[in-house]
Amino acid sequence: MSAVSIRGARKRFGDPDTGTPVLDGIDLDVAAGEFVAIVGASGCGKSTLLHAAAGFERLDAGEVQINGVPVTEPSRRHVYVAQEPSVFPWFTVVENIAFGLRDLAPSEIARRVQEHVALVGLQGFEDAYPYELSGGMKQRLEFARALAVDPAVLLLDEPFGALDAITRLQMRREILRIWIATRTTCVLVTHDVDEACELADRVCVLSPRPARILEILPIALERPRSLDAPEVRDVRSRVYGLLRVDR
Amino acid sequence: MSRIGRVAWSLAGVSLFVAAWAVATRHAPPSGVPGPAATLRGLLDVARSGALVRNVVASVFRVAVGFTLGTLAGVPLGLWIGWHARAHAFFNPVLQALRPISPIAWLPIATLWLGSGDSAAVFLIFLSSFFPIVVAAAAAVRTIDRRYLRAAENFGVHSIALARTVILPASLPQIFTGLRVALGVGWVVVVAAEMLGVTSGLGYQINDARNNLRFDLVVAAMVVIGAIGYMLDGLLRALERRAFVYRSARDGAR
Numbered sequence: 130m131s132a133v134s135i136r137g138a139r140k141r142f143g144d145p146d147t148g149t150p151v152l153d154g155i156d157l158d159v160a161a162g163e164f165v166a167i168v169g170a171s172g173c174g175k176s177t178l179l180h181a182a183a184g185f186e187r188l189d190a191g192e193v194q195i196n197g198v199p200v201t202e203p204s205r206r207h208v209y210v211a212q213e214p215s216v217f218p219w220f221t222v223v224e225n226i227a228f229g230l231r232d233l234a235p236s237e238i239a240r241r242v243q244e245h246v247a248l249v250g251l252q253g254f255e256d257a258y259p260y261e262l263s264g265g266m267k268q269r270l271e272f273a274r275a276l277a278v279d280p281a282v283l284l285l286d287e288p289f290g291a292l293d294a295i296t297r298l299q300m301r302r303e304i305l306r307i308w309i310a311t312r313t314t315c316v317l318v319t320h321d322v323d324e325a326c327e328l329a330d331r332v333c334v335l336s337p338r339p340a341r342i343l344e345i346l347p348i349a350l351e352r353p354r355s356l357d358a359p360e361v362r363d364v365r366s367r368v369y370g371l372l373r374v375d376r
Numbered sequence: 377m378s379r380i381g382r383v384a385w386s387l388a389g390v391s392l393f394v395a396a397w398a399v400a401t402r403h404a405p406p407s408g409v410p411g412p413a414a415t416l417r418g419l420l421d422v423a424r425s426g427a428l429v430r431n432v433v434a435s436v437f438r439v440a441v442g443f444t445l446g447t448l449a450g451v452p453l454g455l456w457i458g459w460h461a462r463a464h465a466f467f468n469p470v471l472q473a474l475r476p477i478s479p480i481a482w483l484p485i486a487t488l489w490l491g492s493g494d495s496a497a498v499f500l501i502f503l504s505s506f507f508p509i510v511v512a513a514a515a516a517v518r519t520i521d522r523r524y525l526r527a528a529e530n531f532g533v534h535s536i537a538l539a540r541t542v543i544l545p546a547s548l549p550q551i552f553t554g555l556r557v558a559l560g561v562g563w564v565v566v567v568a569a570e571m572l573g574v575t576s577g578l579g580y581q582i583n584d585a586r587n588n589l590r591f592d593l594v595v596a597a598m599v600v601i602g603a604i605g606y607m608l609d610g611l612l613r614a615l616e617r618r619a620f621v622y623r624s625a626r627d628g629a630r
Contacts, residue, residue: 215521229531
């Protein structure tokens, strides 16, 4: 059984019959522990697909299943991380990470918080407020809060889009390190082809709106991997070709 | 600007104002508008007799009670109206139509209902605080960043827990601005409310002193009203800075 299974996903903006089509029948399976990147031009509908998987938006037709259970509403089984950090400015690092754990026993909350502070390397900042953290640290806090609830899948919507170029590269390594440590199933939506090629087991290329899957390209290369490796360069040029970007 | 520079400029401003006041009133007859010196003498008179303390305590007490009641009623109602579109549609027209009515206009009705005395004045302060607070709280909830609500939904946080951990803290800075406005209006209104039916308070002092042609005591009360109003707002601002330390960086210089 796939961790994530998207079947015949269709969606129009506005009216389900006459609105602008956004998703034109998407089928995608993501295995447990897999890292899949979805790339496509801006506005192609990739965020809509992720919102549907998160339960924030309904599809007009088709469905998304997580571990075989259809997604009908937001849930801790599938946590969504966007480019603008949504950590709560009125909570400290520890309080933010504990946010999704309120129904657990206090000792278990403490254990998970400690574990995830360490996982994302925020030791020493436990009692800091988000305004005291850099953009990259805020995003790491976002990952810690998401992973602390032990989700079946992490839905990453351009998670590094708001960061500067250097922090972005550092965060790519960081998310890779975290993924290798936890092997949490990840679906990453991005328009950064390098990002997709550096991180993903498979790169799924979407057409311009309405989105269809043009091709799914596997990269069978250990991570961390070099962007200069022949396999990566090959996939990258094919992705650019599919996106009709001449290089 | 350095701290010393700021204090120096402020002192210069106050001094210039007092000097202009002294110059403008220098040829006034004893029964005319008092200058700073006459006002200070009057102030010392009422301070020594104990009337000043009694009047300040009475006014501050009325504002404190009315403002507290206004906050206790206004914040929850505002949060509720801000959260539920139906409650907003239901209450908003009535609130918006009641809001521009000066609380002073309620004075006849208030005394009709509550008789003269403390309760009528307190009721006017309650009205003065209630509307700015309800409106601020409702607006605050309606402008909460979607990201935070989405995250709460994603982590399965609903109803009371949602209100306590997300809606209230996210709205609190804007609610606090409403509280400052409310306290300011309440302090303005208490003076007018005390001109009828009570025998204490700074408003009473102004009315009573005028009847006795003691204009030095009228102006002395005005000076005290100004100083206390300034202090009350300073108090809330200090509280605001401490409570919302996490906002200071995000909002830049404040």
